[in-house]
Amino acid sequence: MKKQRKIYTFLLSLLLAFSLLLPGSIVPVEAAGGDMAVHFIDVGQGLAILVQSGGENLLYDGGNRSHADEVVQYLKNQEVETIDYMISSHYDEDHLGGLVKCLDNFEVDHVLGSDYVHTSDLFNTFMNTATANAITVEYPAVGDTYEFGTGSFTVMAPSGISKNSNDNSVVIRLVNGDNSFMFMGDAEETSEQDMISTGMNLDCDVLCLGHHGSASSTSWDLLEASTPSWAVVSCGKGNSYGHPTAETMGKLSDMDIPVFRTDDQGTVIAVSDGSTISWNQEPCNDYSSGDESTGSSSGSSDASTGSGVRYSGWSDSSQISDNSTETADTTDTQGAMVWISATGSKYHSIPNCGNMNPDNARQESESQALSEGYEACKKCW
Numbered sequence: 001m002k003k004q005r006k007i008y009t010f011l012l013s014l015l016l017a018f019s020l021l022l023p024g025s026i027v028p029v030e031a032a033g034g035d036m037a038v039h040f041i042d043v044g045q046g047l048a049i050l051v052q053s054g055g056e057n058l059l060y061d062g063g064n065r066s067h068a069d070e071v072v073q074y075l076k077n078q079e080v081e082t083i084d085y086m087i088s089s090h091y092d093e094d095h096l097g098g099l100v101k102c103l104d105n106f107e108v109d110h111v112l113g114s115d116y117v118h119t120s121d122l123f124n125t126f127m128n129t130a131t132a133n134a135i136t137v138e139y140p141a142v143g144d145t146y147e148f149g150t151g152s153f154t155v156m157a158p159s160g161i162s163k164n165s166n167d168n169s170v171v172i173r174l175v176n177g178d179n180s181f182m183f184m185g186d187a188e189e190t191s192e193q194d195m196i197s198t199g200m201n202l203d204c205d206v207l208c209l210g211h212h213g214s215a216s217s218t219s220w221d222l223l224e225a226s227t228p229s230w231a232v233v234s235c236g237k238g239n240s241y242g243h244p245t246a247e248t249m250g251k252l253s254d255m256d257i258p259v260f261r262t263d264d265q266g267t268v269i270a271v272s273d274g275s276t277i278s279w280n281q282e283p284c285n286d287y288s289s290g291d292e293s294t295g296s297s298s299g300s301s302d303a304s305t306g307s308g309v310r311y312s313g314w315s316d317s318s319q320i321s322d323n324s325t326e327t328a329d330t331t332d333t334q335g336a337m338v339w340i341s342a343t344g345s346k347y348h349s350i351p352n353c354g355n356m357n358p359d360n361a362r363q364e365s366e367s368q369a370l371s372e373g374y375e376a377c378k379k380c381w
């Protein structure tokens with residue numbers, strides 16, 4: 001009799017323990033079920049976003065060439081084997097560089113790109129690698145919608161091809177239940193105006209700022225049309241472009257939009273469960289421009305924005321920020337820094353020597369450039 005009661009009590013407590021584990025009390029760490037995880041991967045000065053949902057993977061840009069291995073490793077850490085959608089926003093090196101290695105390392109089902117030709121070896125390599133893997137690059141039209149995981153994404157731009165590579169960026173609006181994200185690539189104001197004129201719904205919870213927060217993107221009109229609850233800036237610490245600019249950050253500050261920055265915070269992860277978006281860290285709300293000294297890893301001014309927002313201190317296991325901040329640190333202290341153009345075999349003291357496109361130039365240490373076979377430019381070095 002006594003024994004029976006003991007068993008009964010035991011069963012009851014077991015039941016109680018299980019009921020405490022029911023959904024609602026669990027904080028998701030990885031995308032599961034109706035979740036969609038959006039990883040703004042820290043790739044220094046560039047852009048790479050991994051989205052995982054319902055067992056599917058979407059990679060929007062792959063960062064620059066020097067971060068390609070880190071992006072591949074990051075995806076492998078997230079157990080990516082197949083990339084269902086690889087989206088190349090446009091063909092500038094800081095977006096396209098890492099995608100070539102991803103084509104080599106993963107099975108890729110669809111590649112979506114922008115329908116223009118970029119005169120660079122990287123562009124040719126990318127197209128040839130796609131062809132070698134029997135992949136045809138698809139050029140989606142504005143309004144095209146694709147099912148993805150537990151949600152979908154719609155192509156918002158480009159509506160045409162311009163001479164400005166950035167304005168050719170494939171912009172997408174990703175939706176999961178009531179939550180939405182906009183990935184702008186490097187789209188600038190002309191493309192923003194085109195999107196607004198279509199009358200499509202530009203409203204979003206999370207806006208990944210166009211062109212790393214440059215002054216040529218994120219117009220007032222776009223902010224008013226999209227009214228984001230959060231902004232994400234992907235840029236490199238101490239980048240030579242001064243990204244993000246004071247002008248753009250001032251707008252976000254004026255609109256009280258909490259901001260995440262990969263240069264301050266490393267990889268930033270958002271998880272949407274269809275109604276709420278949780279983040280792996282709090283917004284840094286650092287509205288300083290890339291021109292200002294970023295020495296004091298600045299203003300963690302009160303970031304609590306209330307209203308059902310969850311910021312969980314997730315483990316670092318899914319982040320590459322450790323690595324990349326180290327890279328950033330060492331490049332700062334490794335003596336002479338040089339400029340490498342997207343094409344060519346010389347390194348330069350300035351990002352706009354001769355015919356090189358400064359937007360495609362990247363910086364690295366002289367020793368690294370030499371080790372990669374580059375030679376000093378006779379004109380500027």
Ligand SMILES: [Zn+2]
Nearest residue numbers: 092166186359
């Ligand atoms: Zn660009």
Ligand SMILES: [Zn+2]
Nearest residue numbers: 092094186211
């Ligand atoms: Zn860019």
